Amino acid sequence: MSYFGEIYTGAVSLIAGLGVTGKALFQPTVTVQYPWETIDITPTFRGHIELVTDEETGNFKCICCGLCQLNCPSHCISIKSSKPEGAKKKALDSYMLNFTTCSLCGTCVEGCPADAIKFSDDYNLAGFSREEFYFDLVKRAREEK
Amino acid sequence: MLLSKTKTAIESIFPLEIKEADYARVGYHLEVILDAEKVVSLAKVMMAQGFYLEDVTAIDLNPDMEVIYHYAHTEGCCRVTGRAYTPRHAPEVPTIAGIYSGANWHERETHDFFGITFKDHPYLVPLLLPEDADFHPLVKEDGKVKQLKDIKRAEVKEQAGAPAAGEGKPAPAGGEKGEKA
Amino acid sequence: MKIERNLEEHSLYLNMGPQHPSTHGVLRVILKLDGEYIEEAEPVLGYIHRMHEKMGENRTYAQYLPNMGRVDYLSALSYNQCYVGAVERLTGIAPPPRAEYIRVITTELNRLSSHLLWFGAYVLDLGGFTPFLYSFDDREHILDLLESITGSRLTYCYFRFGGVSKDITDDFITGTRAFIKRLRMHLPMYETLVTKNVIFINRVKEVGIITPEAARRYGVTGPALRGSGIKYDVRKNEPYSIYPEVDFDIPVQDGCDALSRYIVRMLEMEQSMRIIEQALDKLPEGPVMAPKVPKKVKPPKGDCYFAVETARGDFGIYIVSDGTETAYRIKLRTPGFSNLSIFAEISRGTLLQDAISTMGSLDLVIPEIDR
Numbered sequence: 119m120s121y122f123g124e125i126y127t128g129a130v131s132l133i134a135g136l137g138v139t140g141k142a143l144f145q146p147t148v149t150v151q152y153p154w155e156t157i158d159i160t161p162t163f164r165g166h167i168e169l170v171t172d173e174e175t176g177n178f179k180c181i182c183c184g185l186c187q188l189n190c191p192s193h194c195i196s197i198k199s200s201k202p203e204g205a206k207k208k209a210l211d212s213y214m215l216n217f218t219t220c221s222l223c224g225t226c227v228e229g230c231p232a233d234a235i236k237f238s239d240d241y242n243l244a245g246f247s248r249e250e251f252y253f254d255l256v257k258r259a260r261e262e263k
Numbered sequence: 264m265l266l267s268k269t270k271t272a273i274e275s276i277f278p279l280e281i282k283e284a285d286y287a288r289v290g291y292h293l294e295v296i297l298d299a300e301k302v303v304s305l306a307k308v309m310m311a312q313g314f315y316l317e318d319v320t321a322i323d324l325n326p327d328m329e330v331i332y333h334y335a336h337t338e339g340c341c342r343v344t345g346r347a348y349t350p351r352h353a354p355e356v357p358t359i360a361g362i363y364s365g366a367n368w369h370e371r372e373t374h375d376f377f378g379i380t381f382k383d384h385p386y387l388v389p390l391l392l393p394e395d396a397d398f399h400p401l402v403k404e405d406g407k408v409k410q411l412k413d414i415k416r417a418e419v420k421e422q423a424g425a426p427a428a429g430e431g432k433p434a435p436a437g438g439e440k441g442e443k444a
Numbered sequence: 445m446k447i448e449r450n451l452e453e454h455s456l457y458l459n460m461g462p463q464h465p466s467t468h469g470v471l472r473v474i475l476k477l478d479g480e481y482i483e484e485a486e487p488v489l490g491y492i493h494r495m496h497e498k499m500g501e502n503r504t505y506a507q508y509l510p511n512m513g514r515v516d517y518l519s520a521l522s523y524n525q526c527y528v529g530a531v532e533r534l535t536g537i538a539p540p541p542r543a544e545y546i547r548v549i550t551t552e553l554n555r556l557s558s559h560l561l562w563f564g565a566y567v568l569d570l571g572g573f574t575p576f577l578y579s580f581d582d583r584e585h586i587l588d589l590l591e592s593i594t595g596s597r598l599t600y601c602y603f604r605f606g607g608v609s610k611d612i613t614d615d616f617i618t619g620t621r622a623f624i625k626r627l628r629m630h631l632p633m634y635e636t637l638v639t640k641n642v643i644f645i646n647r648v649k650e651v652g653i654i655t656p657e658a659a660r661r662y663g664v665t666g667p668a669l670r671g672s673g674i675k676y677d678v679r680k681n682e683p684y685s686i687y688p689e690v691d692f693d694i695p696v697q698d699g700c701d702a703l704s705r706y707i708v709r710m711l712e713m714e715q716s717m718r719i720i721e722q723a724l725d726k727l728p729e730g731p732v733m734a735p736k737v738p739k740k741v742k743p744p745k746g747d748c749y750f751a752v753e754t755a756r757g758d759f760g761i762y763i764v765s766d767g768t769e770t771a772y773r774i775k776l777r778t779p780g781f782s783n784l785s786i787f788a789e790i791s792r793g794t795l796l797q798d799a800i801s802t803m804g805s806l807d808l809v810i811p812e813i814d815r
């Protein structure tokens with residue numbers, strides 16, 4: 119290609135590119151200024167898991183079967199339960215979730231026979247130490263109430 | 264077409280070692296069970312037939328490790344699996360990196376994971392593991408390692424004339440043809 | 445392969461990576477340079493090696509599912525599909541038709557998002573910043589769509605043995621159709637902006653030549669192979685799922701260079717959109733899970749191989765079962781591993797700047813190579 123030919127094709131492709139950019143200038147903004155504006159979280163969003171309480175009794179639905187602990191691929195759940203004096207069913211003492219290793223895969227939620235756990239929509243999680251992400255879900259659920 | 268052509272080509276060199284597999288169940292059409300020294304001749308046949316090498320891998324078994332070569336073709340659907348056996352305590356097979364350049368890395372990886380020595384390999388140093396790694400992660404502990412018969416399909420029949428390399432060779436699955444014959 | 449260091453010579457040894465922006469992850473390439481020309485190149489792998497294959501031997505089949513999204517985080521659903529496909533082949537579980545359609549729709553969306561990311565990142569490697577922002581804008585829509593049904597944005601774990609974990613919604617269907625319309629409008633814009641750009645063409649044309657013969661020796665697959673004129677796509681050659689029921693083409697270019705690989709991927713996006721549209725039109729009603737899937741998957745003894753076409757090429761899983769709840773051996777044959785292994789050969793004697801465009805055109809995802 120001749121010297122001037124090259125200049126010409128270069129200029130054409132430059133102008134074509136600038137045209138695209140120019141058009142985009144007059145299109146609505148697609149980004150959101152995060153801390154000031156937020157977008158809605160989809161209902162299926164997978165945050166860390168949380169315990170579900172029974173509407174009627176106000177107790178946790180969990181029957182302490184331990185399946186979630188067994189099924190979790192990352193071994194990040196450990197539950198402790200005991201049978202209070204005179205009670206028929208076991209009750210949760212603590213439900214520890216090590217969120218640092220949780221891969222949010224959903225195996226625990228799907229495998230739970232009592233539908234006692236669900237994903238929360240909590241995404242504003244930040245902390246200064248690892249220990250802040252060892253959640254006791256029983257405590258967390260009580261605090262929320 | 265492709266399958267029968269390949270079968271004839273392999274059969275001319277490995278008449279006893281070749282078996283047809285049930286494609287719908289195992290995902291490959293032909294299985295060639297070889298002595299360790301013959302993997303190079305299989306690679307040559309596959310190269311001549313226009314196959315490419317999918318991977319080289321192994322399974323830790325007692326007493327012989329199984330080294331596996333997966334070949335596939337770009338013009339149709341034909342997959343060939345080559346299997347060779349080599350003693351677990353001193354695993355060694357010849358390299359096919361001279362024929363399939365891509366095997367170079369696959370063999371290095373298999374060397375990393377299983378400690379298999381690929382004879383005459385140009386550059387057999389750890390690829391995925393650290394340079395000074397002295398362990399082979401996929402070699403099973405002595406209690407956990409199984410025998411060949413523990414991982415083969417149930418309909419195992421002793422096949423007369425199969426090459427001597429461990430027991431319980433898989434029989435051709437009922438002689439059924441692969442889907443895309 | 446091995447670079448011998450000879451300090452007497454007047455060669456320059458350059459470490460590209462492990463923290464180099466154009467390797468898109470932790471890959472290190474040792475380059476032996478003579479001026480600006482590459483004499484030898486040696487990729488050094490293993491910086492992000494996690495031994496997924498060993499994990500497969502220690503976890504039950506269901507517990508291994510989330511691993512798949514982490515092997516190749518850009519086309520996680522193809523990996524999901526391959527793994528469930530392999531286990532289904534081994535156990536004989538047959539997913540219902542609706543589930544198969546949903547699998548294909550979501551996987552193709554995932555392929556689009558992977559190609560869009562590659563497009564943006566590739567042009568970014570070559571010094572063009574703007575297209576990256578446009579392609580991420582488009583990709584964001586796919587992530588939103590997939591998030592609305594799978595719950596995650598990147599490392600999906602959506603397929604189950606015998607189906608998918610959740611049915612798709614009407615919103616998802618209308619959203620997908622709207623997105624396809626949008627992307628169809630945007631693709632010509634990408635063409636004006638990048639494909640026809642003189643600087644871009646000069647950087648990629650006749651760079652990183654992969655001859656069909658070399659491609660076969662190294663086992664190169666995917667768009668990198670189709671850019672060398674070989675029409676090989678697992679979706680057509682070895683049809684799985686519902687791919688035989690939809691009509692699509694395999695784009696092939698025979699330039700063997702980075703430009704051909706680029707064009708193949710751009711054309712593939714249109715084909716993926718065609719597949720999604722047809723699958724949405726034909727989407728049957730019914731359940732999304734097979735009725736009788738055992739809680740504990742326990743395949744019979746035996747082995748099986750299953751391959752799918754991911755955004756980067758032929759991905760295969762070889763499972764050996766010993767009849768227990770965990771696999772005896774899981775081998776992941778990842779396309780990037782073979783595709784990268786050719787790099788040493790094709791970069792020999794080329795310019796250093798061409799190494800960047802060659803590497804980018806192979807579409808490397810390092811976690812998938814290191815596994």
Ligand code: SF4
Pocket residue numbers: 167189190191192193194195219220221222223224225226227
């Ligand atoms: S989501 Fe997965 S990794 Fe996290 S706690 Fe549940 S089972 Fe474990």
Ligand code: SF4
Pocket residue numbers: 179180181182183184185186187197229230231232233234235
């Ligand atoms: S599986 Fe459900 S019911 Fe059982 S222990 Fe876990 S949360 Fe409780």
